[in-house]
Amino acid sequence: MFDPYAFEAIDWDDEEDPEGNLSHCLRHGVDEQVVAEVLRLHPVEVRIRLETADFAIVGPDEGRERLWTILFDVSHKRGDWLRPVTGWQSKASEERLWQQITGRDWRTP
Secondary structure (H helix, E strand, O other), X not given: OOOHHHOXXXXXXXXXXXXXXXXXXXXXXXXXXXXXXXXXXXXXXXXXXXXXXXXXXXXXXXXXXXXXXXXXXXXXXXXXEEEEEEEEEOOHHHHHHHHHHHOOOOOOO
């Protein structure tokens, strides 16, 4: 089970690295702020098919304007670092999973 408090830091590659995780996430509209907000507010691990990540997390941004799905790995650099792999604005099926797990509407604080 995913525990965001088990990790000390977020492992981002340099933004100048076009093959790095930050550059990849930015191409999908996911920046460092979105990741921080999702992890801080109401992150929920969801079970979706994963080929390139250890965890799939769904959660709202701070303004509750969007629900995000973010894939993470445990960093290869340190086991207590969390490494974003990719992300996107959550699909309807992922929104339903979040709401089923939490029993809440994601737009309501």
